[in-house]
Amino acid sequence: MMKFGMALMLLLTSGLFAAEEPENLAVIRQAGGRVRTVAGGIEVSFHLGDRQVSADALSLVADLPNVVTLNLKRTNINNNDLRHISQMHSLKKLHLELTKIDDRAIRYLSGLKKLQYLNLFGTSVSDVGLKELHSNRGLTHLYVWQSKITSEGIREIQLHLPELKVVAGVDLDTIQVPDPNVPEKKPTSMLKFVASSNLSDAPQSRGGENIEVIFANKTEKTVKIVWIGYDGKPKVYGQIAAGASRTQNSYENNTWLITTLDDKPLGYFVCGPVRALAVISD
Incomplete structure (x- = not known):
């Protein structure tokens, strides 16, 4: 009872x-x-x-x-x-x-x-x-x-x-985005690749919320990913082999330049507010 x-x-x-x-x-x-x-x-x-x-x-x-x-x-x-x-x-x-x-x-x-x-x-x-x-x-x-x-x-x-x-700063190599409640998900958006051979075309980064970008290199050559700083200066963050991918810490409104191994600009991405896929293609 x-x-x-x-x-x-x-x-x-x-x-x-x-x-x-x-x-x-x-x-x-x-x-x-x-x-x-x-x-x-x-x-x-x-x-x-x-x-x-x-x-x-x-x-x-x-x-x-x-x-x-x-x-x-x-x-x-x-x-x-x-x-x-x-x-x-x-x-x-x-x-x-x-x-x-x-x-x-x-x-x-x-x-x-x-x-x-x-x-x-x-x-x-x-x-x-x-x-x-x-x-x-x-x-x-x-x-x-x-x-x-x-x-x-x-x-x-x-x-x-x-x-x-x-x-307290923008050390993109070490920042992690913890989420104690939500398991890791696939990216829900895709960043637009803006083709350009001029470094000056890539806008300087602006601040925003910490996010992640998954770079996928669909070309047949190794490329560099370069962060355009808040002062407009480029900083190389790494290389992505042909057919490989890389998960990169970033902030929304940050700019990422893609170059050849001899530093020739190929184009750039500007991050949005969510975890996104950035496809590098010919």
Whole structure:
């Protein structure tokens, strides 16, 4: 009898949640959010819409069970809006890059003990705000490039969190993109190859979110891949043999020049916002 009662209670609870969930999801989607199930929970993204996120929308997100990933990249959120995020104790991955937040927002993240990944690229967060994260023992990856965080602030937080990896620059050889919830997927887009024999045609790189590019050399000759820096200067990153491929760390809006072994330009790719395939062909 007790087992039957518990089962009935679970069914009623599930039915109540199912009745409430569509309304929440409809409002979140109407606000420009995308909700999908991933391994371990729910992912909510606002960076693909018009990026005008209200506090009410974030409140509804906080009410969803088991949100593990939240992407607010380039949205209009402010410091006070993050108070809703403080209630999301299942959160593992949080994108706040290129938003207007500063140190006052970070206090709302100090209680997120499951948080593993935090992206503060292009924000006004400084060493002061970083102190709020000293007790976040689960944090393993932190992106602070083009923020106000200094090398001293990085050194201090790593004393408290010795396993923490901090990305403060653009060392494309070493950057990894962790995702504790989603297995590695095939690239979902293809970069356009712009044929050009002039180095000056390749635009200098601009900043954005860390991504990966899979270069596939479909020619019959070995080629070089050359990163065009933020100052417009080229830097050789490696060679790809005929018929081979290479997975390369990068950022969206970065430019990759393809040359012959004797440095003759063949053309270039400009990265987009997602993991992509770049086919090198004759």
